[in-house]
Amino acid sequence: MSHLIYLMGPSGSGKDSLLNAARDSLQARGCYIARRVITRSAEAAGEDAVSVDAQEFARLKEQGAFALSWQANGLAYGIPRVIDDWLGGGHDVVVNGSRAHLPAARARYSQLQAVLLEVDEAVLRQRLLSRGRESAKEIDARLERSARLRSDAGMEGVWRLDNSDSLEMSVAHFLQWFDGLPVRHPGS
Ligand SMILES: Nc1ncnc2c1ncn2[C@@H]1O[C@H](COP(=O)(O)OP(=O)(O)O)[C@@H](O)[C@H]1O
Numbered sequence: 001m002s003h004l005i006y007l008m009g010p011s012g013s014g015k016d017s018l019l020n021a022a023r024d025s026l027q028a029r030g031c032y033i034a035r036r037v038i039t040r041s042a043e044a045a046g047e048d049a050v051s052v053d054a055q056e057f058a059r060l061k062e063q064g065a066f067a068l069s070w071q072a073n074g075l076a077y078g079i080p081r082v083i084d085d086w087l088g089g090g091h092d093v094v095v096n097g098s099r100a101h102l103p104a105a106r107a108r109y110s111q112l113q114a115v116l117l118e119v120d121e122a123v124l125r126q127r128l129l130s131r132g133r134e135s136a137k138e139i140d141a142r143l144e145r146s147a148r149l150r151s152d153a154g155m156e157g158v159w160r161l162d163n164s165d166s167l168e169m170s171v172a173h174f175l176q177w178f179d180g181l182p183v184r185h186p187g188s
């Protein structure tokens, strides 16, 4: 069975950066990266996410368009159902997930491999500030959420990847870990 790689980490820890930097190497390994649907403005959503308003998100969810969905930071996030086709076709898939939603994701995907991207609190604040996407108030709320979810509870079996150093180093560690995942057995 192919792997569903569920990448988590506080907002600002570098999930999007890591995925973008590893994109070509993952693609070369036959691994797909899911494009999230987010109720964030098109400008702030970036190229690797689809921006919708809350009404459209609710409609898509109602139609069963999402394999996984959650709410956090005042936003709704959805992972398109197409990931089930990719997994069924033997591809590994990476999703940019939520720590709070991990139990639900694990319940749905027995083949889930969880990764937690970590940076210390001071670095996180600095990165959120330099990214400049959120207001000071939104950044404070993200740091509060990060501190609240920083416990080890429910994180058993999660591989931790430190992203305090260079992104290149994190990508190299991530790919090394990916290459060491158990062999995929078609149809198992
Ligand atoms: N290893 C790194 N070193 C320095 N800056 C980084 C590193 N990883 C990410 N960043 C920067 O930190 C900010 C947050 O990264 P981002 O990928 O948007 O995080 P996330 O998707 O987890 O919210 C961005 O401005 C990004 O350029």
Ligand SMILES: O=P(O)(O)OC[C@H]1O[C@H](OP(=O)(O)OP(=O)(O)O)[C@H](O)[C@@H]1O
Binding pocket: 008, 009, 010, 011, 012, 015, 016, 071, 072, 073, 075, 077, 096, 097, 098, 099, 100, 101, 145, 149
């Ligand atoms: O339960 P948590 O682990 O806190 O995660 C909740 C959400 O927060 C993050 O999104 P955010 O809006 O910050 O977008 P980003 O990942 O692009 O920073 C993360 O990607 C999750 O979708």
